[in-house]
Amino acid sequence: MRYLHTMLRVRDLDAALDFFVNKLGLTESRRSVNERGRFTLVFLKSGDPADPAEVELTYNWDQTEPYPTGRFFGHLAYAVDDIYATCERLRAAGVDILRPPRDGHMAFIKSPDGHSIELLQRGESLPPREPWLSQPNQGSW
Numbered sequence: 232m233r234y235l236h237t238m239l240r241v242r243d244l245d246a247a248l249d250f251f252v253n254k255l256g257l258t259e260s261r262r263s264v265n266e267r268g269r270f271t272l273v274f275l276k277s278g279d280p281a282d283p284a285e286v287e288l289t290y291n292w293d294q295t296e297p298y299p300t301g302r303f304f305g306h307l308a309y310a311v312d313d314i315y316a317t318c319e320r321l322r323a324a325g326v327d328i329l330r331p332p333r334d335g336h337m338a339f340i341k342s343p344d345g346h347s348i349e350l351l352q353r354g355e356s357l358p359p360r361e362p363w364l365s366q367p368n369q370g371s372w
Contacts, residue, residue, distance in 0.1 A: 240290075269291065306347035315357060349372075
């Protein structure tokens with residue numbers, strides 16, 4: 232058995248792609264538009280050649296209300312080369328860092344649709360440092 236993908240329903244495909252591609256750094260690997268079913272599927276990859284897993288964004292054209300978010304989903308998790316640089320880049324792009332990387336190892340953010348995303352430092356944790364060390368958590372993730 233091999234892990235294939237995680238599917239996330241999104242209400243605004245453009246906002247979701249801006250977040251996952253332009254801000255988080257994933258790349259679109261393929262897209263499927265189904266006129267009859269009135270939906271679009273967009274598959275995203277991390278860009279790491281050793282990582283075959285994908286995120287599938289499902290955009291149902293007629294969905295007008297926000298999807299209910301539940302803690303049952305959990306989160307997507309990505310290893311990053313520098314947790315501090317990644318969080319600073321995301322913050323500069325307008326993304327709230329809900330759980331700052333105070334420990335030099337882990338942070339949480341959310342997509343525009345409320346999907347939790349965990350960012351983990353690849354390898355050993357970085358030494359704790361400001362401004363992250365003294366930043367409190369925000370909301371939930």
